[in-house]
Amino acid sequence: MNVTLHPLGEACVKITYHEEVSHSLTSRIQAFCRELASLNKEGITEWVPAYDSVTVYYEPWVLNYDEITDILEDITAVATEASEKKVVITVPTLYGGEHGPDLEDLAKEKGMSQDDIIKLHTNEDYLINMIGFLPGFPYLSGLNERIAAPRLESPRQKVPAGSVGIAEAQTGVYPIESPGGWNIIGQTPLRLFQPEKDDPFLLNQGDYLRFQPVSKKEFNQILEQLEQGSYEVQREEVSR
Secondary structure, three states: OOOOEOOOOOOEEEEEEOOOHHHHHHHHHHHHHHHHHHOOOOEEEEEEOOOOOOEEEOOOOOOHHHHHHHHHHHHHHHOOOOOOOOEEEEEEEEHHHHHHHOOHHHHHHHOOOOHHHHHHHHOEEEEEEEEEEOOOOEEEEEEHHHOOOOOOOOOOOEEOOOOEEEEEEEEEEEOOOOEOEEEEEEEEOOOOOOOOOOEEOOOOOOEEEEEOOOHHHHHHHHHHHHHOOOOOOEEEEOOO
């Protein structure tokens, strides 16, 4: 396993895994984060996992650089086991129309029907490789290459929260209203980021998303249930 560590400023170390992004690499990064969390080491304040790296923040008045790198090297040596289970979260999605303004154009460009695009988009469980760009934004791998599409030439100034988009070989969900250049094909009523909660994020790196088509009526019903606090997000733990 080819891993390197290097400093980022005076209070941060980046651990980089020199290999292709894959499900197994994401699993190892998650194993590293679990080991780091269980260590509960004084002086280590937080860590940020990404596609092929983990950035670890520490207090240099508690741990010096040599001490923190010794700790992290030890963890990388043992954190290789992936969990035998995966968590799959169902994301109800209303495709097309005002909720998916780019679906029609994408279908035309691909020589498919809108239903074909939806079928291909909902036919996979997508791995969350990392969370970034916006609080709670999941970068998802597993998109069928037949519906991959470049970013829009002119990004929108406002993309509604819950918008489901495609950019290049990735798909993702906007957790909050934001500017953005992804091709928007649908929208979920789920709230991926709720800053008022103790745990504000619905999703975690290493989880899987399963998009499920819903009707306009079902979409509105879920919105109402979310407002009432009666909606339960579907989470399923399955073998890999």
